[in-house]
């Protein structure tokens with residue numbers, strides 16, 4: 001929690017007038033430069049992809065440029081070392097931390113070799129209950145159904161098992177050339193599916209796959225790592241693992257006992273893979289509540305990452321670390337973003 005300095009100085013500043021306010025702003029800018037700041041970068045995939053509705057993929061070319069920039073210009077810290085210093089009240093100044101969510105295979109085959117070549121550490125958060133599954137993540141399967149198909153059946157009629165009424169959900173897909181219409185339909189269905197239980201979501205996805213002739217199996221380049229591949233990744237110098245819950249269900253949507261079950265499953269699996277207690281967690285979809293924080297602490301997690309943007313400061317709660325979502329941008333744009341966050 002920060003100190004409410006603004007409210008303490010607001011009245012005196014009003015009396016000082018414009019010059020006083022300018023002086024206060026300059027003072028604040030100077031003070032920020034002296035305070036420890038860190039940016040945790042959030043990557044998902046390192047791959048060339050054609051359709052990417054959530055900007056989860058960074059091309060290998062851009063990723064290599066990002067890593068070269070970070071090695072040359074910034075101080076990259078392992079997440080655990082950074083979080084240890086933060087908890088001890090001595091966070092490093094202008095640190096950058098690399099994290100990956102979801103456990104896509106390209107983390108091992110494409111990102112890790114580039115990280116190793118640059119000598120940079122990174123933490124990979126994996127949904128332990130999904131390791132080795134050959135089906136796509138539900139949001140990828142939905143994109144396959146809606147964004148990758150040339151034409152869609154019209155109307156698209158679905159039975160939504162989680163709906164309050166029995167009436168079928170009838171959707172009118174836009175024509176093939178209406179790309180924005182397709183994206184709107186994808187986002188509408190994404191919102192619907194994200195609100196359903198895992199079993200209801202799977203039922204809806206099966207109907208969508210059947211109706212559109214889409215395979216539920218992930219293509220080899222987009223599958224989730226197996227447990228042994230995750231262990232291989234962990235053996236590489238500088239590569240660390242963290243939990244991304246077990247089933248990738250947003251924890252906030254679960255009861256406290258179900259949240260505890262998710263986190264305990266994840267800790268047991270990662271302990272078996274690494275031989276040690278894993279201190280880091282990333283909340284699926286960045287979703288947590290006050291119960292999650294208590295349960296994460298009780299399950300032994302020392303630090304946890306959210307999807308809230310911005311820099312971490314000296315008084316950031318280690319269980320709610322912000323992260324910068326890195327999109328498929330060139331290194332100069334990333335440099336600008338980092339320069340703004342790390343004055």
Ligand SMILES: [Zn+2]
Pocket residue numbers: 101102244248284285
């Ligand atoms: Zn995730």
